[in-house]
Amino acid sequence: MNSTRDIDALIQMMAKLPGLGPRSARRAVLHLIRKRELQLTPLADLMQTVAATARECLNCGNVGTTDICDICEAEKRANGMLCVVEDVADLWAMERAGVFKGRYHVLGGTLSALDQVGPEQLRIPKLIDRVEGEGITEVILAVNATVDGLTTAHYIADQLEGRVTLTSLAQGVPIGGELDYLDDGTISAALSARKAL
Amino acid sequence: MNSTRDIDALIQMMAKLPGLGPRSARRAVLHLIRKRELQLTPLADLMQTVAATARECLNCGNVGTTDICDICEAEKRANGMLCVVEDVADLWAMERAGVFKGRYHVLGGTLSALDQVGPEQLRIPKLIDRVEGEGITEVILAVNATVDGLTTAHYIADQLEGRVTLTSLAQGVPIGGELDYLDDGTISAALSARKAL
Numbered sequence: 001m002n003s004t005r006d007i008d009a010l011i012q013m014m015a016k017l018p019g020l021g022p023r024s025a026r027r028a029v030l031h032l033i034r035k036r037e038l039q040l041t042p043l044a045d046l047m048q049t050v051a052a053t054a055r056e057c058l059n060c061g062n063v064g065t066t067d068i069c070d071i072c073e074a075e076k077r078a079n080g081m082l083c084v085v086e087d088v089a090d091l092w093a094m095e096r097a098g099v100f101k102g103r104y105h106v107l108g109g110t111l112s113a114l115d116q117v118g119p120e121q122l123r124i125p126k127l128i129d130r131v132e133g134e135g136i137t138e139v140i141l142a143v144n145a146t147v148d149g150l151t152t153a154h155y156i157a158d159q160l161e162g163r164v165t166l167t168s169l170a171q172g173v174p175i176g177g178e179l180d181y182l183d184d185g186t187i188s189a190a191l192s193a194r195k196a197l
Numbered sequence: 198m199n200s201t202r203d204i205d206a207l208i209q210m211m212a213k214l215p216g217l218g219p220r221s222a223r224r225a226v227l228h229l230i231r232k233r234e235l236q237l238t239p240l241a242d243l244m245q246t247v248a249a250t251a252r253e254c255l256n257c258g259n260v261g262t263t264d265i266c267d268i269c270e271a272e273k274r275a276n277g278m279l280c281v282v283e284d285v286a287d288l289w290a291m292e293r294a295g296v297f298k299g300r301y302h303v304l305g306g307t308l309s310a311l312d313q314v315g316p317e318q319l320r321i322p323k324l325i326d327r328v329e330g331e332g333i334t335e336v337i338l339a340v341n342a343t344v345d346g347l348t349t350a351h352y353i354a355d356q357l358e359g360r361v362t363l364t365s366l367a368q369g370v371p372i373g374g375e376l377d378y379l380d381d382g383t384i385s386a387a388l389s390a391r392k393a394l
Contacts, residue, residue: 004260005262006251006262013236014240016236017228018221019221020221024216026286028215028216030260030284030285032247033251041248043211045241046207047229047237047241047244048245049203051233051237053203054203054230054233064204065201069201089223089224089227
């Protein structure tokens with residue numbers, strides 16, 4: 001059974017990706033083998049390229065193919081606002097929304113006593129440097145609304161208190177959301193932050 | 198926004214795989230970039246290898262890295278039984294079950310008047326050749342229990358009638374299945390094929 005060894009190895013490797021399991025990995029690999037010219041070869045080439053060029057922005061932690069990412073380089077985004085997110089995926093989500101015109105700072109996780117993640121393991125010292133060095137006037141703490149996320153936000157707020165305006169994203173009912181499907185915490189947050197029509 | 202062009206292209210390409218969408222493709226790509234040495238580079242290499250070596254078995258249509266697949270080459274599997282499946286994925290599913298000890302024949306689809314798929318587009322002429330040439334005594338038509346699958350099975354049965362024993366997989370209640378969750382057709386098939394305890 002040696003002739004399918006590479007194919008089996010490819011399936012096992014694909015099955016490790018988040019969102020894929022053994023079954024979907026098999027389907028994906030068969031699909032790729034069928035569309036070898038159009039998909040498998042280009043995909044392999046692109047992965048090689050990305051593996052060779054992808055890097056973290058030295059300034060903000062965003063993922064790109066240059067030492068300093070496009071957002072950090074864009075002159076017109078230097079508007080004094082810095083949006084702090086946990087993860088690159090969160091940065092991308094903010095960018096898709098397309099409303100924030102300042103710069104970002106990616107922490108790379110949250111503080112966690114259990115996992116021994118302290119401020120030094122995150123990009124918190126660099127954040128404090130940037131607030132001083134880039135003339136930041138407002139830091140938006142756009143961390144996830146989890147216990148670890150909020151702990152991290154509190155720690156950062158303590159460090160930066162008095163130096164900049166600190167804000168966080170509003171909490172409430174999502175656009176298009178139905179009350180019936182929301183958890184109690186969200187409803188309670190939305191009620192206490194209610195606003196005049 | 199040029200520095201992330203390759204990464205964006207990779208995400209778009211991954212999002213086209215069956216079972217992945219834009220969101221899971223983004224997660225998978227970020228995961229791969231974070232585990233570049235351990236996963237992204239080996240995955241890209243493996244894809245290159247498979248793209249260069251994967252081919253269809255000239256005899257049965259299975260996917261492997263040799264002109265004739267391991268199953269067709271294995272002497273001890275020449276037991277006169279041939280299992281006809283629609284797709285390589287079905288062959289793999291049969292092999293995982295590990296109970297069939299004969300050889301396979303992959304049709305590569307089903308007959309379909311609508312999509313203009315005739316016997317020549319499938320591997321049906323080759324199947325008839327093999328039945329003659331390999332001393333086949335039993336052909337198991339393990340096609341999917343869909344309208345197109347059953348039409349194809351009927352066509353093949355017509356072609357091979359009188360030459361070999363023709364069988365199909367039993368239909369009934371899946372092992373571990375609950376009646377309450379089964380469709381009417383399955384229950385009715387299981388009832389009419391009931392057997393003495």
